Amino acid sequence: MARQNQFQLLRKRRFLPLFLTLISIYFNSNLFRNALLVIFAFHLAKAEANALINLATGLYLLPFFLFSITAGQLADRYDKSKLLKLIKLLEIPIVLLGAFAIYISNTPLSFFVLFLLASHEAFYSPVRYAIMPQHLKRQELMGGNGVTQMGMFAGALGGAIAGTLIADFMKPGQHGVLYLTLIMLLIAIFGYLSSRAIPLAPPVTPHLKINWNPAKQTLQILHQSMKNPAIFYSIIASSWFWLISTTFSAQLPSFTKNTLGASEMVVTLMICCLTVGVALGSLICEGLSKGRITFGIVPIGGIGITLGGLGLGFSAMEFHTLSGAGITEFLRSDGSFPILLYTVLVGFCGGIYIVPLYTIIQDRAEKQLRGQILALSNMFFALFVMLVCLLNIYLLDIVKITIPQLFIFTSILNFLTLAFICLKLPELLVHQITWIYSNLLTRVRSKSLEQVPSKEAALLICDSTDYRAPLLIYDTLPRPVRFILSQSLYKNKVLRFSLNKGGTPPIIYATKEMTEDNLALAEIEKSAQSGELLCLMLDQIVPSQPSNRLKMPLDEFLRHLAIPIIPLIIQSKKAASKLSGKVFLAAEEPLSGDNITHQGLYQTLYQAKSTSIKTKF
Structure with a gap:
């Protein structure tokens, strides 16, 4: 029962190729999405930008709601490594279409490509989560999930930074679209080659009959998951994390421009703080839990998210808005460091919160239904975030609250949700007491x-x-x-x-x-x-x-x-x-x-x- 360092998994063929494909997918999707969001935030009027940013975020989540349960059935029915190869191959034409959409400045086509990238990710996600318990030992799952979560956010960070920088070269006569095309194409090809090295993962239910009616199949899997409260409330809690994460990350471009009065480079800095925080929090989970699969550290992460969100909101309300400030000018201004630290804290505690939840779902789900239960988690996450996108549009554009006020409201809501989950799932509270x-x-x-x-x-x-x-x-x-x-x-x-x-x-x-x-x-x-x-x-x-x-x-x-x-x-x-x-x-x-x-x-x-x-x- 001796524990190994979680980074040793990166030397194993049963883990490294999956890790590399994961980075490539999240890099490309975030590269395209952030380039689009920054273009909206800095080239459109404030009201129009807020509406399009939240609409783009909601559209990105729609495929998770539509296709996840089918993807879960495919993950249970077929060899997962072969599915990953096919999924990665389809990424190549999608990224080429995305580059063309931005080149001709066609917003509807850009939204369609965003939908395709999200569909691609919706099919990938249940397969990659379901394959891990087949390739990793039980005592490796917590560390493996921590490293993959770190890789996912590292890929997202790299894509977000590249997308933000490239968006600044989209003016007439510049070569931003060429850079976008080359980077996305090379990353997609690299991801496909990596997927070819993933070891075989034979299906647990090879004779499963695919139900192409997503509503009916979703209700069946939902009924199965509710029989195990630990799985069901882990799905609810993990989906809630993505609601919180999306609320903070999607508002950062507008928050930086309109609240802080800073430039695109400060957007990159803010995204970097949030993403690095999540990556570090994900990596520390294995050490905090001593490799055990436990709820013990989940409430710590949840409370930390609330404290970080409140600190960020109140600090931003007291911040004196600048005028197109670069990174140096922003860092020299009063109140900039608390804003950055609270952003890191939100991400760090988010990583501590999410990794144990996914690990518990993987560990406790029935083998025959693991892919579909993980897909159900994606559907809940999409549903939650679509609802919060609509709520954010209502609060920001109709009620006219500020983004700092939105952060405060979301943080309070997070604490109430955490309390509700603890009451409905006493096991979580017990694990917390035992861990303390x-x-x-x-x-x-x-x-x-x-x-x-x-x-x-x-x-x-x-x-x-x-x-x-x-x-x-x-x-x-x-x-x-x-x-x-x-x-x-x-x-x-x-x-x-x-x-x-x-x-x-x-x-x-x-x-x-x-x-x-x-x-x-x-x-x-x-x-x-x-x-x-x-x-x-x-x-x-x-x-x-x-x-x-x-x-x-x-x-x-x-x-x-x-x-x-x-x-x-x-x-x-x-x-x-x-x-x-x-x-x-x-x-x-x-x-x-x-x-x-x-x-x-x-x-x-x-x-x-x-x-x-x-x-x-």
């Missing part, structure tokens, strides 16, 4: 966790009677853990709430009824057969009668349990019952059959603790 305790209130040092199998069933044995021990184990081990607890330990309200609402309900033993203990033994065996990772918390202070009654059946049961039984040592610097400050967690070698009794387990754990107590904290 494990990472902020304590500092866990782990050792030899590679003894714990990464996939197969195993039974961990731990003798800590502190109710906080399962929380630390839960947040430290990369795999989900199902705990086996005595009735006396389970009485703790915090522990009971955390485990029941955290995704995997515990198995309770040493109860007052013999029938309930027998059911516990049967549940342990069933979980072992299904490949789960179990952890038995031995409790020396359980009442003597039920404990003694269960010891003999449990000893016999454990000896015949055909899975590895691994001692797990957990202790703090001061005492094992005071799990705060620095905590040591270590897995020992699997036990032999002779040691698998209560007396043998306690003796083994005692000897292991006597050895590990010398470890420096």
